[in-house]
Amino acid sequence: MKEITLKPFEGYEYAEGGVCAAAGFKASGVYCGIKKSPIPDGNESPISNIKNDICMVVSDCDCTSAAVYTQNKVKGAPIIVTKDNLAKAGDKMRAIIANSKNANTCNSDGEHKAQAMCKLTADALGIEPEQVIVASTGVIGQILPIEPVAEAVPKLVEKLDYKGNLEAATAIMTTDTVKKEIAVKFDIGGKTVTLGGMGKGSGMIHPNMATTLNFYTTDCKISSELLQAALDEVVKVTYNCLSVDGDQSTNDMVCIMANGKAGNAEIKAGSEEFEVFKKALYIAMMSITKMLAKDGEGATKLLEVKVDGADSLQTAITVAKSVVGSNLLKCAIFGADANWGRVLCAVGYADAEFDINKVDVKMSSKAGEIHVCENGAGIPFSEEEAKTVLLEDEITITVSIGDGEFSAAAWGCDLTYDYVKINGDYRS
Amino acid sequence: MKEITLKPFEGYEYAEGGVCAAAGFKASGVYCGIKKSPIPDGNESPISNIKNDICMVVSDCDCTSAAVYTQNKVKGAPIIVTKDNLAKAGDKMRAIIANSKNANTCNSDGEHKAQAMCKLTADALGIEPEQVIVASTGVIGQILPIEPVAEAVPKLVEKLDYKGNLEAATAIMTTDTVKKEIAVKFDIGGKTVTLGGMGKGSGMIHPNMATTLNFYTTDCKISSELLQAALDEVVKVTYNCLSVDGDQSTNDMVCIMANGKAGNAEIKAGSEEFEVFKKALYIAMMSITKMLAKDGEGATKLLEVKVDGADSLQTAITVAKSVVGSNLLKCAIFGADANWGRVLCAVGYADAEFDINKVDVKMSSKAGEIHVCENGAGIPFSEEEAKTVLLEDEITITVSIGDGEFSAAAWGCDLTYDYVKINGDYRS
Numbered sequence: 001m002k003e004i005t006l007k008p009f010e011g012y013e014y015a016e017g018g019v020c021a022a023a024g025f026k027a028s029g030v031y032c033g034i035k036k037s038p039i040p041d042g043n044e045s046p047i048s049n050i051k052n053d054i055c056m057v058v059s060d061c062d063c064t065s066a067a068v069y070t071q072n073k074v075k076g077a078p079i080i081v082t083k084d085n086l087a088k089a090g091d092k093m094r095a096i097i098a099n100s101k102n103a104n105t106c107n108s109d110g111e112h113k114a115q116a117m118c119k120l121t122a123d124a125l126g127i128e129p130e131q132v133i134v135a136s137t138g139v140i141g142q143i144l145p146i147e148p149v150a151e152a153v154p155k156l157v158e159k160l161d162y163k164g165n166l167e168a169a170t171a172i173m174t175t176d177t178v179k180k181e182i183a184v185k186f187d188i189g190g191k192t193v194t195l196g197g198m199g200k201g202s203g204m205i206h207p208n209m210a211t212t213l214n215f216y217t218t219d220c221k222i223s224s225e226l227l228q229a230a231l232d233e234v235v236k237v238t239y240n241c242l243s244v245d246g247d248q249s250t251n252d253m254v255c256i257m258a259n260g261k262a263g264n265a266e267i268k269a270g271s272e273e274f275e276v277f278k279k280a281l282y283i284a285m286m287s288i289t290k291m292l293a294k295d296g297e298g299a300t301k302l303l304e305v306k307v308d309g310a311d312s313l314q315t316a317i318t319v320a321k322s323v324v325g326s327n328l329l330k331c332a333i334f335g336a337d338a339n340w341g342r343v344l345c346a347v348g349y350a351d352a353e354f355d356i357n358k359v360d361v362k363m364s365s366k367a368g369e370i371h372v373c374e375n376g377a378g379i380p381f382s383e384e385e386a387k388t389v390l391l392e393d394e395i396t397i398t399v400s401i402g403d404g405e406f407s408a409a410a411w412g413c414d415l416t417y418d419y420v421k422i423n424g425d426y427r428s
Numbered sequence: 429m430k431e432i433t434l435k436p437f438e439g440y441e442y443a444e445g446g447v448c449a450a451a452g453f454k455a456s457g458v459y460c461g462i463k464k465s466p467i468p469d470g471n472e473s474p475i476s477n478i479k480n481d482i483c484m485v486v487s488d489c490d491c492t493s494a495a496v497y498t499q500n501k502v503k504g505a506p507i508i509v510t511k512d513n514l515a516k517a518g519d520k521m522r523a524i525i526a527n528s529k530n531a532n533t534c535n536s537d538g539e540h541k542a543q544a545m546c547k548l549t550a551d552a553l554g555i556e557p558e559q560v561i562v563a564s565t566g567v568i569g570q571i572l573p574i575e576p577v578a579e580a581v582p583k584l585v586e587k588l589d590y591k592g593n594l595e596a597a598t599a600i601m602t603t604d605t606v607k608k609e610i611a612v613k614f615d616i617g618g619k620t621v622t623l624g625g626m627g628k629g630s631g632m633i634h635p636n637m638a639t640t641l642n643f644y645t646t647d648c649k650i651s652s653e654l655l656q657a658a659l660d661e662v663v664k665v666t667y668n669c670l671s672v673d674g675d676q677s678t679n680d681m682v683c684i685m686a687n688g689k690a691g692n693a694e695i696k697a698g699s700e701e702f703e704v705f706k707k708a709l710y711i712a713m714m715s716i717t718k719m720l721a722k723d724g725e726g727a728t729k730l731l732e733v734k735v736d737g738a739d740s741l742q743t744a745i746t747v748a749k750s751v752v753g754s755n756l757l758k759c760a761i762f763g764a765d766a767n768w769g770r771v772l773c774a775v776g777y778a779d780a781e782f783d784i785n786k787v788d789v790k791m792s793s794k795a796g797e798i799h800v801c802e803n804g805a806g807i808p809f810s811e812e813e814a815k816t817v818l819l820e821d822e823i824t825i826t827v828s829i830g831d832g833e834f835s836a837a838a839w840g841c842d843l844t845y846d847y848v849k850i851n852g853d854y855r856s
Contacts, residue, residue: 073784074776074804106772106805140769141806250773327755328851335852341568344534345678348502356501376502377534378569417845423756424763 002178004290004302005394009283011186011276018165018181019057021196022219023261028159029055029167032152034101034138034145052171054099054149056156057215058125059259062092066228067133067255068235076103076251077110078134081118086255089130090224093257096215097121097153098135100174100200103251104144105136113144120153135213137174137200137251165198172200172213175422180291182284188273191264193220195280199288201252212292214239214254216284220277221260222267229269230278231256238285241317241410242293243325254285293411294394298418303333304396308407315352316408319399322350323410330415333395338363338386340372347399358402365392430606432718432730433822437711439614439704446593446609447485449624450647451689456587457483457595460580462529462566462573480599482527482577484584485643486553487687490520494656495561495683496663504531504679505538506562509546514683517558518652521685524561524643525549525581528602528628531679532564532572541572548581563641565602565628565679593626600628600641603850608719610712616701619692621648623708627716629680640720642667642682644712648705649688650695657697658706659684666713669745669838670721671753682713721839722822726846731761732824736835743780744836747827750778751838758843761823766791766814768800775827786830793820 006014020027029052067086069079086093097117104110118132136144159167169179183196201212222230235254260266267273294302305324310316323329326346332339343361361373367388370381389395434442448455457480495514497507514521525545532538546560564572587595597607611624629640650658659682667682688694695701722730733752738744751757754774760767771789789801795816798809817823 072773072776073778073782074772106769106801108805140773141801250776327847331848331851334848337852341534344502345500345568348500348678350501373534373569377536415848415851417848419755420759420762420843420845420848423759423843424765 002295004287004294006287009279012280012283013185015183015185015194015196017163017183018169018196019198019215019217020162020165021183022194022217022259024060024219024259025057025217026160026162027055027057027164027168028156028161029164029171030152030155030159032148034099034148052167053101054097054152054156055168055171056121056160057096057168057217058160059094059217059257061259062094063257063259064222064224064227065090065093065255065257066224066231067253068231070250070252072250074106074250076105076136077114078104078136079251079253080111081114082133082135082253085118085130085132089128092131093133094127094131095121095125096133096135098172098213098215099149100172101138102142102144103136103138103140105250106141107143109143113146116146117149120150124153124157133255135251135253137172137213140250169198172198174200175297176200176295178291178295180288180295182287184280184283186276186280188220188262188264188267188276191262193262193264194218195220195284197284197288199292201292212252214288216256218256218258219261220258220267221262221264222258222277226267226269226274227256227258230281234278234281234285237317237408238282238289241321241408242289243321243410243412289411293413296413297422298416298420299413300393300416301333301414302394303330303412303414304394304409306396306398306407306409307401308398309401309403310406311354311404313406313408315354315401316406317410318352319347319350319401320408320410322346323397323399324412327415330412333390334414334416336387336390338370338372338381338383338390340378343397343399344373344376354401354403360400360402362398363389364396364398365389365394367392430723432715432722434715437707440708440711441613443611443613443622443624445611446597446624447626447643447645448590448593449611450622450645452488452647452687453485453645454588454590455483455485455592455596456584456589457592457599458580458583458587460576462527462576480595481529482525482580482584483596483599484549484588485524485596485645486588487522487645487685489687489689490522491685491687492650492652492655493518493521493683493685494652494659495681496659498678498680500678502534502678504533504564505542506532506564507679507681508539509542510561510563510681513546513558513560517556520559521561522555522559523549523553524563526563526600526641526643527577528600529566530564530570530572531566531568533678534569535571537571541574544574545577548578552581552585561683563679563681565600565641568678597626600626602628603725604628604723606719606723608716608723610715612708612711614704614708616648616690616692616695616704619690621690621692622646623648623712625712625716627720629720640680642716644684646684646686647689648686648695649690649692650686650705654695654697654702655684655686658709662706662709662713665745665836666710666717669749669836670717671749671838671840717839721841724841725850726844726848727841728821728844729761729842730822731758731840731842732822732837734824734826734835734837735829736826737829737831738834739782739832741834741836743782743829744834745838746780747775747778747829748836748838750774751825751827752840755843758840761818762842762844764815764818766798766800766809766811766818768806771825771827772801772804782829782831788828788830790826791817792824792826793817793822795820
């Protein structure tokens, strides 16, 4: 069960359609053979009937936009080009083109190729190259062949569809085993607004906007400035609290385009409507974050670490990330072993100030909850009950610090034989 | 081959005897049954004919001393008691008592039990409790039974031997598969001085003095102050550059006792002799650090990451640690896959300032060297040759930053199926 359980939120409804859920967005995906072998091999998506490797998302009209990028010093060429384009045409973005199989990073002509991808897309759509967001994911350090992309673009344009979201979502998958899509509907001033998105990624995922490719679309009317503010705030408590293996990728981005087709009055800074929009963004991004965690390379379980009672948001985030990133704990979760000592140990080496002797730890799942540690020391619990709780595939560890009112969560997965297998020979 | 290749250093000779190599140090080890099961099970040392779980090291006369401890907020009770004892009697330390199987941490009466271990040892040896260093390693959060220790102490005293180092070295092993001992002889003012030691640890090992238990003895005449200065300086470039899994343990310490029996004139601060002594300490600690890395839980290869051309020692250390700690790279090394993109990626997210476009990467082993990345981009190399180089069991990755004169190294190992297996169910 790689699908996550979606958490209900009052006033928000989950919807189908992913990146095409919002009004006025079409998408498409095709297989163009960016990697030499015509038949996908090895670490490919197991969804064999849709083996796309390039996709396009297009809005019917100009969009405001915002994006956040990897903090790695090694930045993929598409990141540089997209950043440039957003700086030039951030209020009139129209399209996204993204490929898998080659990250177009650490090679000699990456920027030129990324620009070529924008130009090909723009020419085919009759827009300007700077109105295009470009993204690539896959192996680092190999030349990106532009010919397959050039052949694919007309096909992508031809196949653009208001229901093309699945074709697009599967085209960006690398070692992902499930596609990752989300959409939520909510009300802004009597108008139904929709926000949807898709993501990819299962390895090389770590806090600090290392993450993966993630594209969101909305028909909300909102400025690029407010979109960026919302994105910065929400990424901090969703994507940046995700850790699969501690590695921070070179190509990752989260971007969002808003075309205003919902017909709401433009959202104002500091308004209640802005809060409603940010919460929708949080619901969507938190859901994709959990999907990314649960589909972590080789993962069998989603691990959610909740920290409460912290004296600041930063402390809560730091402790949650420290626990979710512990290889030893991840192995214990794989083995359904209630090894709370590893939780406390990871709490102890978190770079934050608090009294370890006040820390409580609980482990829970839909099968129940066990209290394993009180005031920094172990307490007796039923090993049998613990096993029942930890054999589930969505595990929550709650760390209560007892120092204040702040809370945060971080998401990850267990560390398994398959993680090692997948990463022992990714390139072949 | 879990044994490491010892690197030769002019003016220093490797010797047998470990913690008993220096004049005037005896040691012993016995099995006392700290864990309930009389017959060792599961994650025990494979050296089945010596299954000790408690050991003692004693100097014939008072010793100066120094120690460094874990930086985890969760500190084992033995750490607190040893710190106390060194503060009271640091210039007249006499003995070490250390057990495996139970870390005596995060339980309700840990300090009392650690003090009792010192008292039992002191009474049996006719010394004061504060002259004893106490250490424990093993599972966190369980009550340490004192009865087996009380029964063991007289036996340990009876068995004390100038050749008892192996009995002691095996008593502190947990998931270690080989014992870790080292000794070097060198000349100080015409006198032959010996420095030896033993270490344990294979999981929960990470930079920042998280490390394991490590006990060093020397017959050098040197003050506690200079011992501490030497220890602080050397730990920074040896133990603190070791990473097996990113987890930082609660009980780890490195301590050293010096009894002056070599007859050298007392070492002075700033002297050439102090440099000679520090180098001996570096050779011994670097060797044990490599042993710990190569015997990392589930490891099949020792990974050494050398960084040169950095503008500061800190930058060199930070980059080396970042690379050696990458789970993705560790998996690639397990698979003998020359995935230099993962090296560059980990260089890129290291928290230091430099130009990624000047970075060179080489991979080498005794089978040869391949140059894989120049000026931050991949260059062609023979995959066949790369495989030959990476199939060896001691791999060096050299990262040249091209910014200055500083260099450093960090040590780790590959990430394997067995790491997951060992840690999926350690407690059972």
